[in-house]
Amino acid sequence: MxxxxxxxxxxxxxxxxxxxxxxxxxxxxxxxxxxxxxxxxxxxxxxxxxxxxxxxxxxxxxxxxxxxxxxxxxxxxxxxxxxxxxxxxxxxxxxxxxxxxxxxxxxxxxxxxxxxxxxxxxxxxxxxxxxxxxxxxxxxxxxxxxxxxxxxxxxxxxxxxxxxxxxxxxxxxxxxxxxxxxxxxxxxxxxxxxxxxxxxxxxxxxxxxxxxxxxxxxxxxxxxxxxxxxxxxxxxxLDHSDDRELPEEVRAAIEGDADNRLSDLHLWQIGPGHWGAIVSLVTHTPREPGHYKTLLAEVHELSHVTVEVHPCDGASCG
Missing domain, CATH: 1.20.1510.10 (Cation efflux protein transmembrane domain)
Incomplete structure (x- = not known):
């Protein structure tokens, strides 16, 4: 074993x-x-x-x-x-x-x-x-x-x-x-x-x-x-948030690399100053999830991140 x-x-x-x-x-x-x-x-x-x-x-x-x-x-x-x-x-x-x-x-x-x-x-x-x-x-x-x-x-x-x-x-x-x-x-x-x-x-x-x-x-x-x-x-x-900037920070970090596009994003608070995130993205040049977690390292509130990567087969994934 x-x-x-x-x-x-x-x-x-x-x-x-x-x-x-x-x-x-x-x-x-x-x-x-x-x-x-x-x-x-x-x-x-x-x-x-x-x-x-x-x-x-x-x-x-x-x-x-x-x-x-x-x-x-x-x-x-x-x-x-x-x-x-x-x-x-x-x-x-x-x-x-x-x-x-x-x-x-x-x-x-x-x-x-x-x-x-x-x-x-x-x-x-x-x-x-x-x-x-x-x-x-x-x-x-x-x-x-x-x-x-x-x-x-x-x-x-x-x-x-x-x-x-x-x-x-x-x-x-x-x-x-x-x-x-x-x-x-x-x-x-x-x-x-x-x-x-x-x-x-x-x-x-x-x-x-x-x-x-x-x-x-x-x-x-x-x-x-x-x-x-x-x-x-x-x-x-209830995982409700009026924060408008945090989703934009996540989007900017992901979409600023290659031709990545966010297809789905869930953010919620899991403790004082700690946030969880489920990030789903599409791209023509898929990388390992760790690559995208590195992109999000500057968003310091994110303490628990799950990444889904979907290859894009079409001409545009925007």
Whole structure:
């Protein structure tokens, strides 16, 4: 029996950004902080009868769950990175975690609208001083958490795999899992600020209705963030892309050689900053697939390329 040396011609399907280990550690730290503050705010909001404080604590509880999902997504992607059942690796697990978090954010916004609307119907007696103290502590914890999660993986200006190119500045190199966790924490910061503002207005001006009103404002902002995150992650999961330049770069690289013509092209994102491509071409001078992969080497986003070469028998293949 002849046995091939698989390592000489097989390749890895590890399509991550390279920053996942750090993001996983930071996310787990923030999960712990969020759980501690969540318990404190729900207890204080119940005792002091503050809707702003309760809203902050309640949606922090769902954020704790969402952040837990984010941490689990990193662990799952890492532990299954070499699982052959995942055809193109686990690069999209983080995006799925981000999409799940976006759904949770929407549910949080709806819950805040419901409870705030109910509280607007009845005058509320609020223990302002005690609620303010807890809200300020919550804000500090949320700002610290945002600082822990901020940085690499949230934008697309980092140096992906050692390459930085002006032509791909618009492409999605986000770690959607980390971005979702960051948005959850930003939502916590927002609701903490709104809670403090509402409690101050209630204490000094007697505007008790500002407490539930701030719940409605926070719900609107959180809902908007959630919708944007859902659209972005949903597009990746459905292999949808509005990128107009990447197909043109692939076409230029292939058709700039000999009389090659693209007959079919499929491009889709398989991880943060990583794209897969199936390239089908016709030519009068067919070469080995490796030749065409070399032509595409300058398109650095392409991490998994399959090439089909069809000889052209007619006078023109254009």
């Amino acid at each position: 002849h046995v091939h040396n698989l390592s000489s011609w097989q390749h890895s399907h590890h399509f991550q950004s390279g920053l996942e280990a750090s993001a996983e550690r930071r996310t787990k730290i923030v999960v712990a902080l969020t759980i501690v503050m969540m318990v404190a705010e729900i207890a204080a909001g119940t005792i002091f009868n503050s809707m702003a404080l309760l809203a902050d604590g309640w949606h922090m509880s769902t954020h704790a769950g969402a952040l837990g999902i984010a941490a689990f997504a990193y662990t799952f992607a890492r532990s299954h990175a070499d699982d052959q059942r995942f055809t193109f690796g686990t690069g999209k697990v983080g995006t799925l975690g981000g999409f799940t978090s976006a759904i949770i954010l929407c549910m949080v916004a709806l819950l805040m609208v419901w409870e705030s609307a109910n509280r607007l119907m009845t005058v509320q007696a609020i223990a302002f001083d005690e609620a303010l103290m807890v809200a300020v502590i919550g804000l500090v914890v949320n700002v610290v958490s945002a600082g822990i999660l901020g940085g690499h993986g949230l934008g697309d200006d980092h140096d992906h795999c050692g390459h930085h190119h002006d032509h791909d500045h618009h492409r999605d190199h986000h770690d959607h899992n980390l971005q979702a966790a960051y948005i959850h924490v930003l939502a916590d910061v927002l609701t903490s600020v709104l809670a403090i503002a509402a409690l101050l207005l209630g204490k000094y001006l007697g505007w008790w209705w500002m407490d539930p009103m701030m719940g409605l404002v926070g719900a609107a902002v959180i809902g908007k963030w959630a919708w944007g995150l859902m659209r972005k992650t949903g597009s990746v999961l």
